[in-house]
Amino acid sequence: RDDIVGVLQIINARGEDGQISPFLDEDRQVIRHFGISAAVALERAQITRTIFLRMIRMAELRDPKETGPHVSRVAAYATEIYKVYASRRQISSREVERQVDVLRSAAMLHDVGKVGISDNILKKPARLTPEEYDAMKQHTLIGTRLFSDARSEIDEAAAVVTVSHHERWDGAGYPEGKSGEGIHLFGRVVAIADVYDALSSRRSYKEAWDEDRVLAELRDNAGSQFDAGLVGDFLSIHDLIKSIRSRYPDPD
Ligand SMILES: [Fe+2]
Ligand SMILES: [Fe+2]
Incomplete structure (x- = not known):
């Protein structure tokens, strides 16, 4: 549903000489995969929480x-x-x-x-x-x-x-x-x-x-x-x- 579940901030690495090294194409790919896994984990946690809250509301209707x-x-x-x-x-x-x-x-x-x-x-x-x-x-x-x-x-x-x-x-x-x-x-x-x-x-x-x-x-x-x-x-x-x-x- 195109919801934003989080923001991933990544800081460029610094070489031994103190110079900032730019992201390479392969870095981008790894970061993309990491971002997707993190989003899936966050979404799962949200779904679990939502289900628990619904269970609690159901119990409240009964009692x-x-x-x-x-x-x-x-x-x-x-x-x-x-x-x-x-x-x-x-x-x-x-x-x-x-x-x-x-x-x-x-x-x-x-x-x-x-x-x-x-x-x-x-x-x-x-x-x-x-x-x-x-x-x-x-x-x-x-x-x-x-x-x-x-x-x-x-x-x-x-x-x-x-x-x-x-x-x-x-x-x-x-x-x-x-x-x-x-x-x-x-x-x-x-x-x-x-x-x-x-x-x-x-x-x-x-x-x-x-x-x-x-x-x-x-x-x-x-x-x-x-x-x-x-x-x-x-x-x-x-x-x-x-x-x-x-x-x-x-x-x-
Ligand atoms: Fe009890
Ligand atoms: Fe109680």
């Missing part, structure tokens, strides 16, 4: 609680928590950049498995019965199945986040009852981001909790529900977290 602003906030909180964790572990900035990119998309997809949950349960205005709650828990397994034929790092991360964001540090979570570092880092990070956002937002069935109460809840559950180290990371950037919240407000 009105899983709104655009909610998934954007969860993704932004999760990547910021990960950055603090990574600096603590002295992970290289290159690696951090790569992981942040992958985690952002995967975190947005955490509840995409709810597309497979029936409306009677998803939209029930009252409390779920134990059987209904069990059915609801399946959204983790349905979600991970959507990415089981992983073709990219984002697919792999999405498979991990969907299945592990309701696991608990003490092993009392679902669906697998994994515990501690047996739960993938991305799952432990998204669990904190998702719960923080759910508590601090107004939902049809509850008011937003005030900030002190939300923070107390996270602190009280550090080491039982949540990875205590990651809760510490989260608390250390609380101002940044609040600024993210104001960047993605819920519609009234």
Whole structure:
């Protein structure tokens, strides 16, 4: 469609004598091929992103609680928590950049498995019965199945986040009852981001909790529900977290 996806800037080489050497015809050919490959790679990345955004919009149509602003906030909180964790572990900035990119998309997809949950349960205005709650828990397994034929790092991360964001540090979570570092880092990070956002937002069935109460809840559950180290990371950037919240407000 003749879209411009990027600009490739190439600087002439300098000879040993400091003279600028002009591009040769064969250089032009190599550059042309390189440009085409780069454009194909960029286009592929764009298509992947677009498909993920459509999946998220589809999930939003099914589950009105899983709104655009909610998934954007969860993704932004999760990547910021990960950055603090990574600096603590002295992970290289290159690696951090790569992981942040992958985690952002995967975190947005955490509840995409709810597309497979029936409306009677998803939209029930009252409390779920134990059987209904069990059915609801399946959204983790349905979600991970959507990415089981992983073709990219984002697919792999999405498979991990969907299945592990309701696991608990003490092993009392679902669906697998994994515990501690047996739960993938991305799952432990998204669990904190998702719960923080759910508590601090107004939902049809509850008011937003005030900030002190939300923070107390996270602190009280550090080491039982949540990875205590990651809760510490989260608390250390609380101002940044609040600024993210104001960047993605819920519609009234
Ligand atoms: Fe969930
Ligand atoms: Fe969520």
